[in-house]
Amino acid sequence: MLIVLQNIFRFVLLVLFQVLVLNNIQFLGYINPYIYILFILSLPYQTPRWFTLILAFLIGLTIDTFSNTMGMHAFASVMVAFLRTGIIKLFTAIEEGNNPIPSFHTFGVSAYIKYVVAMVVIHHATLFIMEAFSFSNFWIMSLKIIMSSTLTILLILGLQSLKTK
Amino acid sequence: MKNLFSFLIQYGVVFLFLFLEIISLALIAKNQDYHKSAFLTSSNAVVSTLYGWNNSVIEFFKLSAANDNLSEENTVLKNQIINLQNKLSTLQPQVSDSGLFLIPPEMEYQFISAKVINSSTNKIQNYITLNKGEADGIKVDMGVVSDEGVVGIVKTVSSKFSVVIPILNPKIQISCKFKRSNYTGPLVWSGEDYRYANLTDIARHVQLAMGDTLISSGLTSTFPEGVPVGIIEDFKIRPSDAYFNIKVKLAVNFRTLSHVKVINYLNYNEQKEIEKTTEE
Numbered sequence: 341m342l343i344v345l346q347n348i349f350r351f352v353l354l355v356l357f358q359v360l361v362l363n364n365i366q367f368l369g370y371i372n373p374y375i376y377i378l379f380i381l382s383l384p385y386q387t388p389r390w391f392t393l394i395l396a397f398l399i400g401l402t403i404d405t406f407s408n409t410m411g412m413h414a415f416a417s418v419m420v421a422f423l424r425t426g427i428i429k430l431f432t433a434i435e436e437g438n439n440p441i442p443s444f445h446t447f448g449v450s451a452y453i454k455y456v457v458a459m460v461v462i463h464h465a466t467l468f469i470m471e472a473f474s475f476s477n478f479w480i481m482s483l484k485i486i487m488s489s490t491l492t493i494l495l496i497l498g499l500q501s502l503k504t505k
Numbered sequence: 506m507k508n509l510f511s512f513l514i515q516y517g518v519v520f521l522f523l524f525l526e527i528i529s530l531a532l533i534a535k536n537q538d539y540h541k542s543a544f545l546t547s548s549n550a551v552v553s554t555l556y557g558w559n560n561s562v563i564e565f566f567k568l569s570a571a572n573d574n575l576s577e578e579n580t581v582l583k584n585q586i587i588n589l590q591n592k593l594s595t596l597q598p599q600v601s602d603s604g605l606f607l608i609p610p611e612m613e614y615q616f617i618s619a620k621v622i623n624s625s626t627n628k629i630q631n632y633i634t635l636n637k638g639e640a641d642g643i644k645v646d647m648g649v650v651s652d653e654g655v656v657g658i659v660k661t662v663s664s665k666f667s668v669v670i671p672i673l674n675p676k677i678q679i680s681c682k683f684k685r686s687n688y689t690g691p692l693v694w695s696g697e698d699y700r701y702a703n704l705t706d707i708a709r710h711v712q713l714a715m716g717d718t719l720i721s722s723g724l725t726s727t728f729p730e731g732v733p734v735g736i737i738e739d740f741k742i743r744p745s746d747a748y749f750n751i752k753v754k755l756a757v758n759f760r761t762l763s764h765v766k767v768i769n770y771l772n773y774n775e776q777k778e779i780e781k782t783t784e785e
Contacts, residue, residue, distance in 0.1 A: 360559050363625070372627055389518045397525045404532070405552055407625070408632045408668065411532030418529065422522045470533065471629055477696055 343384065343441075351399060354379050359406040371484070373491040374413075376403055377463050378499070380421050381456065386439040389425060396421030409471070416467040420459050427458050443500055456496055457489075464489040553622065553666045557636065560622040567763055578652055614729050615769040617642055619667075626673060626699035626759045633657065633669040635765065643667050646727065648768040654733035654756030655679055655721055656765050667767075672734075673699055673759055681734045682722040686711060689722045692734060692753060699759050701738060704751040711749070713740050719753055726776050728768065 358376040365372070380396050387395075400414030407413070428434070428442070431451045440446035447455060465485050472481045513520070619641070623634040637643055639662045649656040649669050657671035670677050678691035681704075690706035704719070717737045723730025735753040742749050770776075 359555075364563075390521050393518070393521050393525055397529075400529070405549060406556075408634075409628070409630075410535065411529040414532065415526060415529035418522065418525045422518075477629070480697060 347379075347383065350382065351379055351395075355399065355402050355406075358403060363407055371487045371491055373488060373495050374403075374464065374467070375492055375495050375499075377417065377420060377460065377492075378496050380417060380424065381442055381459055381496070383424075384439050384441050385428060385434060389422075392421045392424060393418055412467055412470045415470055416463050419466045420463045423462060424459065427455060431455050431458075443503070452500070453497065456500075457493055460492050460496065461485070461489050464492065549663075550665075553634065553636075556623045556634065560620075560636075564620075564763070567761075570761070571763060574652065615771060616766040617769060618764065618766050619643070620764055621762050622666075624671075624759065624762060629696045630676060631671055631673040631699075631759075632660070633671050633762070633765075635667045635669060635767070636665070637767070638662050638665045638667045640664050642769060643767050644769075646773075647770070648727035649765050650728070650732050650768060651757050651762060651765045653758065654735070655681075655728060656757055656759075656762065658727055659767065669765075671759060672702055672755060672757075679728075679734060680722045680725050681719050683711075683713075684718040684720050689724060692719070700755060702735065702753050702755055704753055705748055707749045707751060709742055709747055709749060713737060713749065713751070715739070726770055726773055729770075 354376045358374065362373055362375060376399060379399055380392070383392055383395065396417040397414050400417030401411075403413040403417075404410050431454045432447050434440065442452065442455060444452050468481050468485050468488075617637060619635040619637040621633055622636045623632075625631045633649075633656070635643070635649075643659060643662055645659055645662055647659045649659060649671075655672065657669045657674070658677055659667050660670045661668040672679055672692065673694050675694055675696060678693050680689060681692050682689040688707060688711050690704050692702050692704050694702045707713070715737055719734045719736065721728040721730060721732040721734055733756040735755045737751055738754040739752040740749050
């Protein structure tokens with residue numbers, strides 16, 4: 341029960357932080373971090389996959405509604421939510437029956453960093469490709485993917501390292 | 506039947522995944538339409554209310570800059586009044602004998618002032634949300650200007666809010682012309698920098714200079730003639746090209762945009778109608 345409340349709280353907090361603060365911060369013109377996917381990253385490992393997908397769709401759609409980008413965030417979020425279990429299995433060895441909440445503490449530092457980097461890069465790449473909808477602005481798009489991913493990764497790792505203490 | 510169920514359970518997650526992705530794609534595709542519904546965009550009531558609150562906080566910090574702007578505008582207007590009064594007083598004596606002067610100009614354009622409550626400059630397709638809508642007389646396709654120059658065109662309206670496509674969105678082109686030579690061409694944003702846009706349709710025989718002013722052409726019914734759009738920052742032409750590649754510094758700073766005016770062209774319907782009947 342506690343964990344449900346915790347996740348609802350995290351959902352609301354991350355959406356508000358994303359749309360009210362981060363969407364207004366535009367470093368150097370086109371770097372915009374999307375930290376809301378920390379919600380998908382931090383769902384407990386054994387959350388049913390269908391439920392993860394629906395939650396990801398919901399948070400994506402919420403962000404879309406606020407930033408007038410109908411469907412793009414929903415698409416990217418559902419994409420990472422689908423790949424999440426596979427990526428966790430790739431980097432960690434979780435014993436059968438355990439249900440850890442992904443963090444530095446439960447995954448180990450290097451596995452968690454790999455997990456965050458993989459998820460964020462996939463999410464941002466999907467998002468910016470959907471946004472451009474073509475490869476005509478390829479270099480601008482790649483630059484946006486790299487810069488924004490870096491910033492999101494740093495923000496997420498920073499936040500998480502504060503939390504473990 | 507049993508096989509079908511076990512198949513569905515085994516691949517249920519994949520189906521759900523594909524289903525949600527298709528919904529997302531459908532939403533994206535629907536959003537490409539010029540006139541989309543106002544539901545699930547930032548003219549939605551909940552979202553705009555939240556943005557309204559957020560904006561009232563941010564607005565407080567922008568007050569001093571807005572004050573400066575207003576007082577500057579005030580001075581300009583006052584000067585204009587004095588100038589006009591002077592002109593009026595010199596013209597008045599002649600009215601009685603000729604009757605040609607002082608014909609009241611036809612009130613073709615009306616301004617509806619509005620406040621920007623949400624905007625972006627860093628996406629490939631940017632939008633601006635205004636705090637006024639249908640109830641205040643705003644309609645789809647009206648032009649939007651600020652004190653500095655052309656901003657964009659109204660795309661969606663709800664009863665209290667409206668969404669504007671600014672120049673910073675490749676979905677629209679603004680027809681503009683050079684103040685000096687009257688050559689017209691469409692202005693398009695390249696998606697890179699919120700300060701610059703490109704003009705690509707000017708033939709090579711036109712004489713250009715750095716710093717030439719670009720104004721709205723008045724050829725479309727959205728903007729009156731002569732609203733500033735930008736100035737030429739740079740222009741290039743290769744020996745094989747027929748058209749200049751002109752980089753235009755936009756007159757409006759979209760990052761600090763907070764108050765705009767929506768242009769209500771009173772004869773819009775009549776003009777559209779007569780143009781339509783002629784085409785038929």
